[in-house]
Amino acid sequence: xxxxxxxxxxxxxxxxxxxxxxxxxxxxxxxxxxxxxxxxxxxxxxxxxxxxxxxxxxxxxxxxxxxxxxxxxxxxxxxxxxxxxxxxxxxxxxxxxxxxxxxxxxxxxxxxxxxxxxxxxxxxxxxxxxxxxxxxxxxxxxxxxxxxxxxxxxxxxxxxxxxxxxxxxxxxxxxxxxxxxxxxxxxxxxxxxxxxxxxxxxxxxxxxxxxxxxxxxxxxxxxxxxxxxxxxxxxxxxxxxxxxxxxxxxxxxxxxxxxxxxxxxxxxxxxxxxxxxxxxxxxxxxxxxxxxxxxxxxxxxxxxxxxxxxxxxxxxxxxxxxxxxxxxxxxxxxxxxxxxxxxxxxxxxxxxxxxxx
Numbered sequence: 106x107x108x109x110x111x112x113x114x115x116x117x118x119x120x121x122x123x124x125x126x127x128x129x130x131x132x133x134x135x136x137x138x139x140x141x142x143x144x145x146x147x148x149x150x151x152x153x154x155x156x157x158x159x160x161x162x163x164x165x166x167x168x169x170x171x172x173x174x175x176x177x178x179x180x181x182x183x184x185x186x187x188x189x190x191x192x193x194x195x196x197x198x199x200x201x202x203x204x205x206x207x208x209x210x211x212x213x214x215x216x217x218x219x220x221x222x223x224x225x226x227x228x229x230x231x232x233x234x235x236x237x238x239x240x241x242x243x244x245x246x247x248x249x250x251x252x253x254x255x256x257x258x259x260x261x262x263x264x265x266x267x268x269x270x271x272x273x274x275x276x277x278x279x280x281x282x283x284x285x286x287x288x289x290x291x292x293x294x295x296x297x298x299x300x301x302x303x304x305x306x307x308x309x310x311x312x313x314x315x316x317x318x319x320x321x322x323x324x325x326x327x328x329x330x331x332x333x334x335x336x337x338x339x340x341x342x343x344x345x346x347x348x349x350x351x352x353x354x355x356x357x358x359x360x361x362x363x364x365x366x367x368x369x370x371x372x373x374x375x376x377x378x379x380x381x382x383x384x385x386x387x388x389x390x391x392x393x394x395x396x397x398x399x400x401x402x403x404x405x406x407x408x409x410x411x412x413x414x415x416x417x418x419x420x421x422x423x424x425x426x427x428x429x430x431x432x433x434x435x436x437x438x439x440x441x442x443x444x445x446x447x448x449x450x451x452x453x454x455x456x457x458x459x460x461x462x
Contacts, residue, residue, distance in 0.1 A: 128168045130191040133199060141206045150203055150212070153196055157215055161222030162186025162193045162237060186222060187236035187246075188255040193219065194262045201266075201273055213275065220266060220276075223259060224283050228315040231294025233259045239315075248312035248321045249298070251335035257342050260295075263287045294318070295339060296352050299359070300331055300406055306359030308336035308404075320406065326414040326431065333367065333400035336360065337441035344452045354456060361449040364442040367409060368398035374438055384429045390438070400442045402435075413437060 133149070140146040155173040156163055164182035171178035186193060197219040204212035226237040232249030233256050239247035250256055266273045267285035276284075298318045299306045308331040310320030320329035340360045346353050373396040377387045401411030413421045414431075421427050424437045 128170060130165065130169070130195045133169070134191070134195055136199075138202075138206055141203050150199065153199065154211065154215055157196070157218065158184060158186050160186055160237065161218035161220075162226075163196045163219075165190045165192035185236055186226075188233060188250070188259055189235050189253055191254070191258070193223070194258045197223065197262060198272070201275075204275060205272060217280075220280060220284070223262065224287055227287050227290065228294075230297075230315055230318060231290035231292075232256060232298070232313065232315055232318075233291075234315065235312075245312060245321070245323050247315065248323075249294070249315050249318070250312050251309055251332065251339060252311040252323060252327070254335070254338055256291075256295075257335075257338045260288060260291045260342060263291070292343075292346070292353070295343070296356050299356050302331075302363070302406065302409060305362070306356055307331055307363040308333070308360055309339050311335045325416055325418040326435070328403065328412060328414060328420075329406065330403040330412055331363070331367075331406060331409070332403060333364070334402050334436070334439045334441055337364070337439075337445045340364075340445050341448060344448055349456060357449070357452065361445060364400070364445050364449075367400055367404060368442055368446075369400060369438075370396075370398050372396060372399055372438075374399070384433070386433055387429060388424075388432050388437075390424060397440060397443050399438045399440050402437050402439060 136146065141150070149169050152169050152172050153163075156167050156169070158164065164180050164185050165187050166182050167173070167180040168178050173183070182192075188194060197216060200212045200216035200219060203209065204216060222237065223233075227233055228249065230249070234248065235246040235250035235252070235255055241247070263284040266276055267281050267288055269276075269281070273281075295309075298309055298313045300308055300310065300320060310329055311327055311332040311334075312321045312323050313319060314321045322328060340357060343349070343353055343357050343360075349357070371392060371394050372390050373393045375389050375391045377389060378385060401413075403412040403414075404410065405412055411423075413424050413427055415421065415428055416431065424432055427437075
């Protein structure tokens, strides 16, 4: 009986996050133009407007199929503006496109409140916190956050608003200039945050201190480290910079070299289920000579060894040594580095040889 209860609790711990994200903001990243004038699109946009916070941002984990205040529409993040899990920057883009396609003033006003919040929430150092206003220590939400694409996607937003393309053509010159300045500060911040190994630029942590820019703890199993998953998006962002200067080139070269030396060939992740599997569900790393390289999520800054940690902060030598709940409930490996190395080869052909290699 006790074993059954423990198994049940373990499964609940794994499944609850999935249930909480049953309606995900990332699903609304790229609707086609017709969606904005469809009955469904107008209904969802109206709902999203009701969720906008007084400071201009949005919470996460709300059901955009319902208006704020409707039965069953409660969110634990209600009233908290965040960039976590695609929040705020996705809605900001939606409001801009909605105004461009419909010319309705309410969408423009929502966009202007949102972009004002984005600009205000940028730290003097150039990064963005996970949520705004930043929570007090020791809450990790105050850190500059690459985790779950937060920082990178905000940087893409201010970069795009700064350009007079069709999506943001209505934006005024003053806001456009402020976004350009915010983008430049963000790139400078990213370059300063790059972690060095043996004196050479390598990668980034999932979160950094907003003042010292040092790698910082996230949750108890997310230590200061070089993070392959979030770091991959940072490198891809830097590779999109036109006329990259020597600092950017050295950063990209160093990061690509780190991804190359940190890759794990001949392995792949496999999810196993069944009566004979611990907890009924387990994730294992298996040999597969034909598999493309993968990367551990966290690497030790000093030794570059993969890091695996439980919820109590205890470090384990490998994923298979972790408790079952952590093996299944977290993405310890990714293949994001393959896109980095593929894009890097194209980038090198475009920019030519640079210093730093």
